[in-house]
Amino acid sequence: MRDAERSFREFLREKNLKRTPERMAVLRGVLSLDGHFDADQLLERVQSYNKRISRATIYRVLPLLIDSGFVVETLSARGRVSYERSHGSFRHGHMICERCQEVIEFRSERLEELVGEICTAHGFVENEHRLSVRGICKQCTDKKGQE
Amino acid sequence: MRDAERSFREFLREKNLKRTPERMAVLRGVLSLDGHFDADQLLERVQSYNKRISRATIYRVLPLLIDSGFVVETLSARGRVSYERSHGSFRHGHMICERCQEVIEFRSERLEELVGEICTAHGFVENEHRLSVRGICKQCTDKKGQE
DNA sequence: CCCTAATTGAGATTGATTCTCAGTCTCATC
DNA sequence: GATGAGACTGAGAATCAATCTCAATTAGGG
Structure with a gap:
């Protein structure tokens, strides 16, 4: 968890992106969710930390988490895309x-x-x-x- | 191709679904497309056989083709779902x-x-x-x- | 601290997929 | 071959996730 945060900050720095509480909260949300989740479930979890974080932010941060290797997209039933935490969970x-x-x-x-x-x-x-x-x-x- | 038609008809019979020209046209469309395609590309191809076939029918027949093993869903770039012919193409x-x-x-x-x-x-x-x-x-x- | 550019929330917008419904067609049965 | 019940279809409305817009806020280098 500490490691994950450090590594994500590192990623943000490399990309010249700012470290914002919102981005860190989304990371925290992803780390706290096991298995598959969709954007809504992630939003709900993240809002339990900070009610003001919006759906748009979830969608803005998810690609960053994918790029940085914390999340992968997967195909779930009926052609829907869902997400899955990848760092720290066994392949x-x-x-x-x-x-x-x-x-x-x-x-x-x-x-x-x-x-x-x-x-x-x-x-x-x-x-x-x-x-x-x-x-x-x-x-x-x-x-x-x-x- | 003949085989595919026969096998799809078989599938329809088993499921108590009717064999309609529209369904066969969508199958034909899928068989004629190599590699990945999305619903729009399939629609375009199918409409080249029969202009009256609607987008709704494409979306209605795709799940049948997935169930019957002619098509698989795949994840393409940026979290979009696309389709791919599976029968007859090497895995x-x-x-x-x-x-x-x-x-x-x-x-x-x-x-x-x-x-x-x-x-x-x-x-x-x-x-x-x-x-x-x-x-x-x-x-x-x-x-x-x-x- | 201050400034600039990046980031954010809220809600509008987009675009793909699904649904609705009236008309049409399939096919088991005669 | 005709018939009827119910399945299927086209057109476009409705839905739903994802993206975009823009004014207000915030991060963080100087």
Whole structure:
């Protein structure tokens, strides 16, 4: 948390952007939210710190947090974009059930390595990656069998 | 193409949905578009077959094509959702350059296998998967070095 | 401290997606 | 092949997230 703040300040300085209480509050909000969240949920959390922070600020700060690597965009059910904290949370993939819309997270060391190799092979400097698998989860498969 | 039509009809029958010229035209549109496209591009293509087909129909048929596995949603630059044909095109991942927004496609046999293993381990029946990597592409890295 | 440019809040605006509803069409049934 | 019930469609209105505008405020170098 302290580290995150320091690193975000650093990022702002590099970009010649000002360190404002609003920006820091949004960072704090992101760090306090686990898993996926959308702009509204973030706004609500941030407003619990400071009621005056507006929705526009959330949308203005989110790209900064994406650029600085604290947040990644992800695709959630029904084509909506949502956000996810990336710094400090383990990398993982998602399995999205097309029947019940459940999002199951998983993690694989071998996958990380393999992605690293693929990037190296393309001269691409990886910052973050996401794997999402669509299909039918165990529960739904079992349920369907019973019908 | 013939196969795709047959398979989509099959899907419609299973879901008790009607086979309409509009739905088939949207399928045809999707099959004719390579790579990524958005709703507008699809509409334009579909209207080249039949001028009367409306934007609403595009949005109504897209979810059917997603459910039936012909189309997948992907995340393109700046948090916008776009679509991509999936049936008949090789599976692949994306590397998205955060600097120039270029989307580089890649493909890895080992990745396919690994994903299969992960799904099996979770009792998840895979339908489709996407890997997207964010970072900086070779061109941009080189360019930055020169500055 | 002061000044300048960056940043902010509030609300208007935009633009993509979804909804509504009256008219049209599909297809199971005869 | 005709028919009827209900599914489907087009047009445009409605919605909703995201972006923009602008006057007022604030950060932070000098």
